[in-house]
Amino acid sequence: MRSIVVLLTKYSALVKAIFYKKRFFNALSTVVSYILKKDRFLALPLFVQIEPTNRCNLNCSLCITGLGKLRRPKRDMSFREFTQIIDQFEESIIYLVLYNLGEPLLNTQLYDMIKYAKKKKIFVRLSSNGYFTEKKHIKDIVNCGLDELIISLDCVSPQNYLKYKNSHSFYDVINNIELIIKERKGKHGPFINVQLLLIRDNEEDISQFRCLVRRLGVDKGLIKKPRVNFPGVIPDTSFLPLNSKYIRKSYKDFNRIRECIRPWISTVILSDGSVVPCCFDMQGEYNFGDTINLNFRQIWNSDRYILFRSQILTDSNHISLCQQCSVKDFFDNFVGRL
Numbered sequence: 001m002r003s004i005v006v007l008l009t010k011y012s013a014l015v016k017a018i019f020y021k022k023r024f025f026n027a028l029s030t031v032v033s034y035i036l037k038k039d040r041f042l043a044l045p046l047f048v049q050i051e052p053t054n055r056c057n058l059n060c061s062l063c064i065t066g067l068g069k070l071r072r073p074k075r076d077m078s079f080r081e082f083t084q085i086i087d088q089f090e091e092s093i094i095y096l097v098l099y100n101l102g103e104p105l106l107n108t109q110l111y112d113m114i115k116y117a118k119k120k121k122i123f124v125r126l127s128s129n130g131y132f133t134e135k136k137h138i139k140d141i142v143n144c145g146l147d148e149l150i151i152s153l154d155c156v157s158p159q160n161y162l163k164y165k166n167s168h169s170f171y172d173v174i175n176n177i178e179l180i181i182k183e184r185k186g187k188h189g190p191f192i193n194v195q196l197l198l199i200r201d202n203e204e205d206i207s208q209f210r211c212l213v214r215r216l217g218v219d220k221g222l223i224k225k226p227r228v229n230f231p232g233v234i235p236d237t238s239f240l241p242l243n244s245k246y247i248r249k250s251y252k253d254f255n256r257i258r259e260c261i262r263p264w265i266s267t268v269i270l271s272d273g274s275v276v277p278c279c280f281d282m283q284g285e286y287n288f289g290d291t292i293n294l295n296f297r298q299i300w301n302s303d304r305y306i307l308f309r310s311q312i313l314t315d316s317n318h319i320s321l322c323q324q325c326s327v328k329d330f331f332d333n334f335v336g337r338l
């Protein structure tokens with residue numbers, strides 16, 4: 001019963017976000033622009049991903065921040081910068097993804113950002129590694145109005161956790177999840193989703209993960225295929241599962257060129273305000289402009305963004321960024337959900 005209420009709350013937040021102000025008409029015009037293959041248009045993105053910080057408190061083996069290979073300076077976005085950005089999307093944004101690289105809970109103004117977005121009826125999803133020692137986060141996460149929380153536990157044993165995340169904090173994270181679930185009792189959200197990353201060392205652990213998801217009482221368990229190719233890093237294939245059905249397809253595996261819809265419906269804003277086409281541009285190499293100092297609509301309709309869209313339509317397999325991408329078949333990135 002509990003999870004039906006949480007699920008209904010999540011979807012009603014999404015419906016409210018779609019029908020707030022002119023967002024529904026903006027969404028329609030975005031879809032029409034994509035269908036008509038227009039590379040310049042008036043509608044703004046429906047999905048916006050904002051990186052509150054690119055700093056992290058763990059060292060995961062398949063993450064360029066964790067590996068120390070992120071070339072962008074370490075930076076937290078300020079609350080003022082965040083509001084300046086969000087205000088530009090007020091009439092378009094339905095879904096805010098409030099994470100990219102880095103651990104969002106390290107930004108001390110994160111909960112103010114979530115509250116601000118919720119005042120504007122935006123659906124907010126956050127992803128955290130769940131590792132923190134300041135217990136005030138428990139109340140804040142549950143009570144700030146957040147709609148969905150993903151916790152990247154990634155492993156189901158402390159041994160694998162140590163090997164993959166280089167940290168002894170497995171049981172601290174489990175304890176934090178238990179405390180969040182306890183704090184949520186009698187409340188309607190957030191929807192809580194715990195994630196397993198299926199690397200070689202835990203590819204046999206799916207049933208163990210299922211038991212853990214049930215025992216914790218979270219709303220969903222998501223099993224993700226790992227990604228090993230990152231810009232500027234030699235791929236560590238030792239983490240790839242042995243079972244080929246758990247390996248992500250790369251762009252080369254698709255015999256038909258599929259057009260990506262992301263440059264029409266979404267955008268990614270890095271912690272310094274730089275606008276990049278999607279979350280695969282981790283180093284910010286396709287920086288279209290700085291949305292803290294420039295109006296986003298100008299950036300969205302700039303020559304460089306337009307050129308990028310037209311390349312996606314005509315020649316996406318020759319865009320170096322897209323060659324690392326597995327989003328061409330988004331659902332293929334997941335093994336399943338529990």
Ligand code: SF4
Nearest residue numbers: 260278280322325327
């Ligand atoms: S990298 Fe992937 S998601 Fe990003 S624009 Fe290219 S095809 Fe789309």
